[in-house]
Amino acid sequence: MEKILQGNYAIARGAWEAGVKVACAYPGTPSSEIIFAISSQYKKDIQAEWSPNEKVALEVAIGASFAGARALACMKHVGLNVASDPFMTLSYTGVKGGLVIVVADDPYAHSSQNEQDSRHWARFGKVPMIEPSDSQECKDFTKLAFDLSEQFDTPVLMRTETRISHSFSPVLLEDRRESLIPIGLDLKDAPKYTMVPIYVRMRRVVVEERMKKLEAFADEFKYNVMEINDPKIGVITSGVCYNYAKEVFPNHSYLKLGMVWPLPKKIIREFFAKVKKVIIVEQLDPFLETEIRAMGYKIFHGKDVLPSLYEFNPEIIEKAIKGKRYKPPKERINVDELPKRPPNLCSACSHRPFFYALKKLGVFVFGDIGCYTLAAAPPLNAVHSTVCMGAGVGGAFGASKALGKEGLGKVCSVIGDSTFLHGGITPLMDIVYNKGNATTIILDNRTTGMTGLQEHPGTGFTITGEETNQIDLEVLVRALGVKHVRKVDPYHIKETMEVIKEEIERDEPSVIITVNGPCMLHRREKRKFEHPYYEIEIGNCRGCGMCLDIGCPAISWREVMGEEALTTDGHKRKGVVSINRLQCPGCGVCQQICKFESIVPGKA
Amino acid sequence: MEEKVTNVLLSGVGGQGTILASDILCSVFHEIGYDVKKSEVHGMAQRGGDVTTHFRFGKKVYSPLIKYGDADFLISFELLEGLRYINWVKKGGKVLLNHQEVYPPAVNLGKMKYPEDVARTFKKLFKGNAFVIKALDIAVKCGDARAINIVTLGAFSKFFDIKDEIWERNLLQHLPEKVHQLNLDAFREGKMAV
Ligand SMILES: Cc1ncc(C[n+]2csc(CCOP(=O)(O)OP(=O)(O)O)c2C)c(N)n1
Numbered sequence: 001m002e003k004i005l006q007g008n009y010a011i012a013r014g015a016w017e018a019g020v021k022v023a024c025a026y027p028g029t030p031s032s033e034i035i036f037a038i039s040s041q042y043k044k045d046i047q048a049e050w051s052p053n054e055k056v057a058l059e060v061a062i063g064a065s066f067a068g069a070r071a072l073a074c075m076k077h078v079g080l081n082v083a084s085d086p087f088m089t090l091s092y093t094g095v096k097g098g099l100v101i102v103v104a105d106d107p108y109a110h111s112s113q114n115e116q117d118s119r120h121w122a123r124f125g126k127v128p129m130i131e132p133s134d135s136q137e138c139k140d141f142t143k144l145a146f147d148l149s150e151q152f153d154t155p156v157l158m159r160t161e162t163r164i165s166h167s168f169s170p171v172l173l174e175d176r177r178e179s180l181i182p183i184g185l186d187l188k189d190a191p192k193y194t195m196v197p198i199y200v201r202m203r204r205v206v207v208e209e210r211m212k213k214l215e216a217f218a219d220e221f222k223y224n225v226m227e228i229n230d231p232k233i234g235v236i237t238s239g240v241c242y243n244y245a246k247e248v249f250p251n252h253s254y255l256k257l258g259m260v261w262p263l264p265k266k267i268i269r270e271f272f273a274k275v276k277k278v279i280i281v282e283q284l285d286p287f288l289e290t291e292i293r294a295m296g297y298k299i300f301h302g303k304d305v306l307p308s309l310y311e312f313n314p315e316i317i318e319k320a321i322k323g324k325r326y327k328p329p330k331e332r333i334n335v336d337e338l339p340k341r342p343p344n345l346c347s348a349c350s351h352r353p354f355f356y357a358l359k360k361l362g363v364f365v366f367g368d369i370g371c372y373t374l375a376a377a378p379p380l381n382a383v384h385s386t387v388c389m390g391a392g393v394g395g396a397f398g399a400s401k402a403l404g405k406e407g408l409g410k411v412c413s414v415i416g417d418s419t420f421l422h423g424g425i426t427p428l429m430d431i432v433y434n435k436g437n438a439t440t441i442i443l444d445n446r447t448t449g450m451t452g453l454q455e456h457p458g459t460g461f462t463i464t465g466e467e468t469n470q471i472d473l474e475v476l477v478r479a480l481g482v483k484h485v486r487k488v489d490p491y492h493i494k495e496t497m498e499v500i501k502e503e504i505e506r507d508e509p510s511v512i513i514t515v516n517g518p519c520m521l522h523r524r525e526k527r528k529f530e531h532p533y534y535e536i537e538i539g540n541c542r543g544c545g546m547c548l549d550i551g552c553p554a555i556s557w558r559e560v561m562g563e564e565a566l567t568t569d570g571h572k573r574k575g576v577v578s579i580n581r582l583q584c585p586g587c588g589v590c591q592q593i594c595k596f597e598s599i600v601p602g603k604a
Numbered sequence: 605m606e607e608k609v610t611n612v613l614l615s616g617v618g619g620q621g622t623i624l625a626s627d628i629l630c631s632v633f634h635e636i637g638y639d640v641k642k643s644e645v646h647g648m649a650q651r652g653g654d655v656t657t658h659f660r661f662g663k664k665v666y667s668p669l670i671k672y673g674d675a676d677f678l679i680s681f682e683l684l685e686g687l688r689y690i691n692w693v694k695k696g697g698k699v700l701l702n703h704q705e706v707y708p709p710a711v712n713l714g715k716m717k718y719p720e721d722v723a724r725t726f727k728k729l730f731k732g733n734a735f736v737i738k739a740l741d742i743a744v745k746c747g748d749a750r751a752i753n754i755v756t757l758g759a760f761s762k763f764f765d766i767k768d769e770i771w772e773r774n775l776l777q778h779l780p781e782k783v784h785q786l787n788l789d790a791f792r793e794g795k796m797a798v
Pocket residue numbers: 026027028029076078079082112113369370371372389415416417418419420445447448449450451519
């Protein structure tokens with residue numbers, strides 16, 4: 001049967017068909033759907049989990065593999081940075097049950113903190129990497145990856161990127177086949193799995209030998225395909241870039257690499273012999289180009305014309321290769337002048353009033369990664385640094401060390417609940433252990449909001465919706481040694497400001513945790529607001545725009561003239577605001593900000 | 605079957621149901637024998653930002669993304685989002701616009717004006733190839749404002765010679781049973797709107 005599947009769902013399907021037993025991930029765009037699909041469609045056969053972070057996800061997969069099960073770990077590109085420690089040594093131990101790591105790149109950083117090219121991990125870690133170019137290949141390659149993993153006793157990296165993970169195309173469905181490797185641990189395996197120096201040195205040799213075998217295999221790999229059309233120009237490419245290039249240059253010859261590491265050198269040499277000139281089309285870094293140049297070949301075009309930055313599309317490739325011969329389509333209007341529509345915090349989101357409070361206090365906010373990073377945008381402008389998950393907590397400590405007592409009351413870190421459990425606990429431990437005074441603020445909206453509301457160890461539910469232990473954040477931070485722990489309701493701005501002020505001025509470590517502020521999109525937890533919505537007393541509104549400072553999507557301002565340019569009690573005004581009732585859940589934050597009491601509860 | 609690939613660009617605002625509409629398009633054109641690809645393009649999650657979906661069908665589709673300036677159809681669920689992608693439509697391409705305004709932040713803040721006369725601009729530039737419908741009104745009449753995507757799909761179905769039975773069956777496959785009648789109504793009303 002053929003079904004239209006998203007790339008990530010096709011990977012999930014492939015894992016199921018391959019007989020995978022354990023699948024682990026921490027969410028991250030564009031990879032999150034894989035484990036979600038597994039947990040919702042194949043939970044009978046595959047134990048799926050949201051792990052607290054990517055390192056743990058990979059470690060759990062490693063254990064499952066050592067015990068003979070096929071295991072999958074999925075993450076976004078930066079997730080592999082977090083998991084890189086086990087990854088680099090896993091290359092030495094090899095596997096027992098097949099182990100595949102899916103790593104999803106995000107060129108253009110649509111939803112990421114950087115734009116790194118994961119292919120380097122394959123070379124760095126000395127493991128094979130395959131790269132599918134559509135959903136069918138996502139499924140087929142996943143299955144192949146498990147076979148390769150067992151055949152060569154190696155973890156296998158499968159790289160996707162946004163346009164593969166998030167595109168849909170038809171996929172032929174097949175049945176599940178259980179792996180032939182028996183489940184079980186063997187005490188005699190210790191030298192293979194115990195990476196102490198003496199065994200490391202032994203495995204080191206194995207890794208190099210494996211790489212040689214894989215190089216030979218690459219030349220036979222059936223997904224490294226040569227397509228000889230017009231021999232004047234040959235294109236070497238992989239993944240989604242193949243599709244873009246095919247689209248604009250259908251008559252060129254192609255070498256499409258299904259395996260991007262190690263490279264099939266024999267096939268590459270054949271290709272160079274068959275075509276006159278070679279163009280290398282690859283997104284992000286000149287990975288293939290560097291390797292192929294090192295083989296001694298001259299390249300007609302590569303990164304000399306194609307950008308190393310951002311995401312490709314057919315137009316970018318056509319324009320770069322054709323140069324002056326490229327004719328852009330006619331522009332009908334200049335769309336750059338249109339108002340943009342950037343993402344925004346949802347209406348009534350509990351992050352909004354909290355950041356408004358921080359902004360009023362004028363503190364430097366070491367932010368972190370999550371929906372709350374959106375508070376970096378105007379009009380809130382209340383996040384002043386974001387590096388990686390968990391970095392804000394240690395960052396605020398570092399800044400307070402640099403500033404000394406001068407820094408008291410001027411710095412704090414803000415981190416989401418999921419991010420705190422991912423990477424915020426150890427830096428908080430550091431603040432206490434090393435006698436810091438930084439304040440850590442945990443915005444507990446009861447879910448992993450940004451990536452689509454996944455469960456985590458603080459929600460009390462597993463990926464399949466089963467009830468489980470729920471971490472009590474206060475107990476946790478007290479156990480780390482934090483003595484001053486405050487809880488605030490973020491919807492009460494004044495009180496929130498007071499608590500923040502007291503804690504950031506305190507010369508001791510402290511933690512503030514928000515309560516009763518679940519994500520507005522949460523299905524299970526909802527905050528009850530007192531009123532169904534708020535409205536503007538239009539006669540009274542001065543049009544001062546104070547309420548616009550929170551950037552609420554429901555509030556808008558318009559210019560007024562003539563009679564309308566006066567309030568009922570005769571004050572001059574330039575405009576008035578209005579609240580879109582359909583978009584207002586009635587959080588009442590704007591009402592607390594209005595100095596003229598012009599915002600009033602609406603009636604049900 | 606036509607060799608050539610047809611490109612349909614859908615644009616709208618997060619929450620308007622662009623994605624469901626394109627899912628249905630995928631299954632309809634796949635059912636009648638085409639290769640299909642679609643790709644959703646949006647920035648940091650869905651939080652109110654603009655959303656576009658590239659849908660392509662043909663004998664063999666390579667790129668999941670439409671080439672700039674190469675769209676045969678633009679379906680926009682919101683006026684400003686239609687305007688934003690106006691240059692994507694190829695010469696002779698068709699535009700289907702839902703006449704609805706959703707203010708972006710800069711307009712809400714009073715810093716910029718919402719573009720005026722968007723529908724007129726389209727009519728002027730595309731003449732008989734611009735179709736404007738009031739999908740929101742129709743959806744509300746059918747019982748749920750959220751059905752604007754299905755109303756629009758109904759209107760879009762008129763551009764093709766595909767049996768209603770195929771459209772409607774695929775549509776229902778993507779929707780929970782309790783909203784089946786409502787969406788069938790929305791689809792049929794949409795067809796009458798162009
Ligand atoms: C290493 C790494 N893994 C995953 C992600 C993807 N990601 C971005 S934000 C986020 C979690 C946000 O959840 P939370 O901290 O609870 O904040 P919320 O979005 O709910 O406000 C994740 C998983 C990432 N950016 N980096």
